[in-house]
Amino acid sequence: MYQARTLLSRSFASLSNYPLRVCIVGSGPAGFYTAEKTLKAHQEAQVDIIDRLPTPFGLVRSGVAPDHPEKQRSFTSILLAFILNYSGLYQIVFAIVINQFSRVAQHERCSFFGNVSLGSSISLSELRQLYHVVVLAYGAESDRVFHIPGEDLFGIHSAREFVWWYNGHPDCRNLNPDLKSTDTAVILGQGNVALDVARILLRPTEELATTDIASHALNALEESYIRKVYLVGRRGPVQAACTTKELREVLGIKNLFVNIKEADLVKTPADEEEMKNSRIQRRVYELLSKAAASASSQSSSGQRELHFVFFRKPDCFLESEKKVIHVSGVHFEKTALKGVGPGKQVAVGTGEFEDIDCRMVLKSIGYKSVPVNGLPFDHRKGKKQKRIIVDQLGLLLQTSTVPEETVASISEDLEKGMLSSISSLPKPGREGLLQLLDRRDVIPIPYSSWEKIDSVERRLGSLRNKPREKLTSWEDLLKAATT
Known part of the structure; x- marks a missing residue:
C-alpha cells in the first residue's frame, strides 16, 4: 500500500496546467478508498463521488446484516476487509464507518452527489467529457x-x-x-x-x-x-x-x-x-x-x-x-x-x-454486472472490463476486486505520461456536471442532504430503541433530503 501511494503522489505531481478533475461512480468502500487516495496524492485534484441512491456508503448500509455484534475497527481494517473481498463477511459498526467516510466526503476538494444514476441521469461518455479521470467503483447490480x-x-x-x-x-x-x-x-x-x-x-x-x-x-x-x-x-x-x-x-x-x-x-x-x-x-x-x-x-x-x-x-x-x-x-x-x-x-x-x-x-x-454503454463487457462472465482505457477523452477505469490494484493502475499510466496531453486541457468537472443535471431536472443530493436523512433516521430509531429507523422508499428519502 505504501509503495502504491508513493508512486501515485509522484505521478500526480508531474501533471500540470489544470487541476485534475476526477469522477468516481459509486460511494461504497471502493469509491471512498479511491477518493481518499486521490485527494492525498495531489493537492489540487477535485474529486466528485456520484451514486444512484440518495444515501452513500454502499454495502456498509445495505449489505451488512443488522444483527452482527459491534466491533471496533479502524478505517484501515475496514478497507482491508473490503480489499480481501470480504465486505459482506466482516460486519462493521455503521457509525464507525460513516465517521471515517464522512471525513472524505466533507473534504474541501471532494463532493458527494446522490440520486445521480449512470445511464439515465448522465451517460458514461458525458462523464468522460466532463472529467480527466472516471472511475467505476460500484458493484455488480x-x-x-x-x-x-x-x-x-x-x-x-x-x-x-x-x-x-x-x-x-x-x-x-x-x-x-x-x-x-x-x-x-x-x-x-x-x-x-x-x-x-x-x-x-x-x-x-x-x-x-x-x-x-x-x-x-x-x-x-x-x-x-x-x-x-x-x-x-x-x-x-x-x-x-x-x-x-x-x-x-x-x-x-x-x-x-x-x-x-x-x-x-x-x-x-x-x-x-x-x-x-x-x-x-x-x-x-x-x-x-x-x-x-x-x-x-x-x-x-x-x-x-x-x-x-x-x-x-x-x-x-x-x-x-x-x-x-x-x-x-x-x-x-x-x-x-x-x-x-x-x-x-x-x-x-x-x-x-x-x-x-x-x-x-x-x-x-x-x-453479475450489467453492461454499460461505452465500456467493454464480457457477456459470458457478466463482468465489465477492469483495465483502464486512455483516449482523447481521458482516463476510464473499472475498480477491480482489490481497490489497491486500481490505484496501482492509475499510478502506472500516469507514470508513463499517458495523461500528460489530456491534463493540459481544461475540464468542466463539478460545474459542468451540475449544469447538465439541472438541464435534465435531476436533483442531486449533496452530502449535507444525506445528513438530513441520517438525522431523521436516528431520531425515528431512538423512538423504537434502535440505532436508526431506515427510510426505505425513494419518496421518503428524497423528502427528508430536500426538506
Whole structure:
C-alpha cells in the first residue's frame, strides 16, 4: 500500500496546467478508498463521488446484516476487509464507518452527489467529457442464474434481493417474500451471504428488534412460519465458502437444532491436501465437525432447525400442484468431487437424485454486472472490463476486486505520461456536471442532504430503541433530503 501511494503522489505531481478533475461512480468502500487516495496524492485534484441512491456508503448500509455484534475497527481494517473481498463477511459498526467516510466526503476538494444514476441521469461518455479521470467503483447490480427449469417460479428470490429487503434498500422494499405459507426455506449456496440470510430467518426476532433492520422486514419475520432452513452446497464441508466468524454466529443461535450428516464429514486425501493449504478451510471444517458431534439426534419441540446439506446441485425447481407457477421444492442431483489440479476439486453429477420440499428458495450463488454503454463487457462472465482505457477523452477505469490494484493502475499510466496531453486541457468537472443535471431536472443530493436523512433516521430509531429507523422508499428519502 505504501509503495502504491508513493508512486501515485509522484505521478500526480508531474501533471500540470489544470487541476485534475476526477469522477468516481459509486460511494461504497471502493469509491471512498479511491477518493481518499486521490485527494492525498495531489493537492489540487477535485474529486466528485456520484451514486444512484440518495444515501452513500454502499454495502456498509445495505449489505451488512443488522444483527452482527459491534466491533471496533479502524478505517484501515475496514478497507482491508473490503480489499480481501470480504465486505459482506466482516460486519462493521455503521457509525464507525460513516465517521471515517464522512471525513472524505466533507473534504474541501471532494463532493458527494446522490440520486445521480449512470445511464439515465448522465451517460458514461458525458462523464468522460466532463472529467480527466472516471472511475467505476460500484458493484455488480444483478444476480447469477442456474439456467435450469422452473427458475422463474414465484417463491424463488436471490439472496441479494432478500438482504436488500431486510436492510431497507429502496429497490427491494416491496419484495414481500412469502414467509407464512411454508415452514421450510432452502438456501442454495454456503457462503457468508447465505449464512447471513439463514441467521436472519432463524434468529429470535426480539434480538433483531433493537438493530437497524427495516421495520417492514421485522414485522414480516415476527409473523414468519419458517422454522427449518436447508443450506445446500455442491461440494463438501471442506470446500464450504464461508468464514469461521460467520459460521460461529449462525451455529450460536439460541435453541437451534443443527443437523450435519456424519457421512458428509468423511475426508479424502484430496480434502486433506486442500485443508493443508488453507487455514480458513481447516477451521470451517473443524467447526462443522464439532457442531455435528455435539448436536442431538433430533430436534425437540419448539426448536428451529438448520440443516447443512452437502454434495447436492439443483437440477430443476418443482412447481406446486396447488398454487400455479409457485415453487414447491427443489430437485437435486447428488454430486461427488473430482480433482482438476493440485489442491482443487470440482463437483460432478452422479446421476442420483432427491427432492427437498419447500415453498421458499433463496439463491446465493454470486452476482453479475450489467453492461454499460461505452465500456467493454464480457457477456459470458457478466463482468465489465477492469483495465483502464486512455483516449482523447481521458482516463476510464473499472475498480477491480482489490481497490489497491486500481490505484496501482492509475499510478502506472500516469507514470508513463499517458495523461500528460489530456491534463493540459481544461475540464468542466463539478460545474459542468451540475449544469447538465439541472438541464435534465435531476436533483442531486449533496452530502449535507444525506445528513438530513441520517438525522431523521436516528431520531425515528431512538423512538423504537434502535440505532436508526431506515427510510426505505425513494419518496421518503428524497423528502427528508430536500426538506
